[in-house]
Amino acid sequence: MTKSIGRIGIIGTGVIGASWTALYLAKGLQVVATDIAPSAEASLRKFVETAWPALKRLGLSAGASQSNLKFSADLAQALAGVDLVQENGPERIDFKQKLYGQLDQLLPPDVIIASSSSGLTMSEIQKGAASHPERCVIAHPFDPPHLIPLVEIVGGAKTSEATIQRAAEFYTSIGQRTVRLNQEMPGHVANRLQAALAREVYLVAEGVVSAADVDTALSWGPGLRWGIMGNMVLNHLGGGPGGIEHFFQQFTGPMTAWWKTLGSPVLTPDVQKKLIASVHAEAGSRSIQELAVERDEVLLGLIELRNKFAGSSQKKSPEPVA
Structure with a gap:
């Protein structure tokens, strides 16, 4: 070994x-x-x-x-x-x-x-x-x-x-x-986190929003932050100067109330049909290959930026105190 x-x-x-x-x-x-x-x-x-x-x-x-x-x-x-x-x-x-x-x-x-x-x-x-x-x-x-x-x-x-x-x-x-x-x-773990989010396809199935609106809300909202830091540290930031302790003081009530209203969809053939139609409407004429190229190009830019930031952070790390 x-x-x-x-x-x-x-x-x-x-x-x-x-x-x-x-x-x-x-x-x-x-x-x-x-x-x-x-x-x-x-x-x-x-x-x-x-x-x-x-x-x-x-x-x-x-x-x-x-x-x-x-x-x-x-x-x-x-x-x-x-x-x-x-x-x-x-x-x-x-x-x-x-x-x-x-x-x-x-x-x-x-x-x-x-x-x-x-x-x-x-x-x-x-x-x-x-x-x-x-x-x-x-x-x-x-x-x-x-x-x-x-x-x-x-x-x-x-x-x-x-x-x-x-x-x-x-x-x-x-x-x-x-x-x-x-x-x-x-x-x-990561797939379970995705699965928890995927339960909210309920929003599309119930006609609250389209698949395109769900993806816009994710990729131009929390998704931008998730590409930088994880949700736990972001909650720490969300608490302001009081950090994670203040976050829980402020948001425990509202957040747990939202949990009670989260959807529990059953992926019946009818629900799948609605989701499929909405996703195809969002993708439009873009092929799977074209979507993958778009994903990978933006992903490369993000990885390069994160690697650059990580490198500069290491250079700025203070010397240990003797």
Whole structure:
């Protein structure tokens, strides 16, 4: 559990697996990817090539090269000699458990198996790894992981503390921002926060506002602040000179009253139909690809600004008092 991680095995090269691949290559790592889809290799290499200008703009690490990518449809061949496996298979517990049984047999016990699963718990997944469940951990990214640096790390009932620490150190070493969950929760943390917000699709379903108005309210209101600081610290600022203590004094009553009126929508076919129509009206003629390009371009600018600010803040840090 102490050897350095320099060679990554990628299982599954869909949207998340391909994005992980691009990130690892940009960080100067060796990557071997595997996927049984007939056109998987061509699609993966095209994704990496398309993502490369953005990664170059953010700054490539020493040794970064697209030529460090190898591909094999054979699982055993792909995983020979890897130091960490980033698993991006389908979100089906039966599939995961069977796969982890195979990985458990193929890999030396000091190779971490990290799952990108967005909702399944590692306690269930690692039941498939009978010999070495202690090296299995959730390392859940946010789409697209080659741009968004968040990684949620959570172990299962049989995951060792050494695995969790080593995984956290690895992701931090390549510039990712890690959040450790001290206990398992379905959907982890970031997706649960999104899900809490998503409950208010009730506002669209009830005709209070359109999907476009919901997105305007979010992206040009609290979303702008959330791109800078998290909600907890923003509440601290919202309390003025009195900070978080004054915030609770002022807003506990109104906020808890709002909670009581939050919607609890059931996504019936009719509700889905309303939401779909409203989202398409908002998107207009813009394709999925065009929307993704727009998202990524603004996201790059925000990341560059935050990195610049973080760098200047570190330079301004006062010297410790002797």
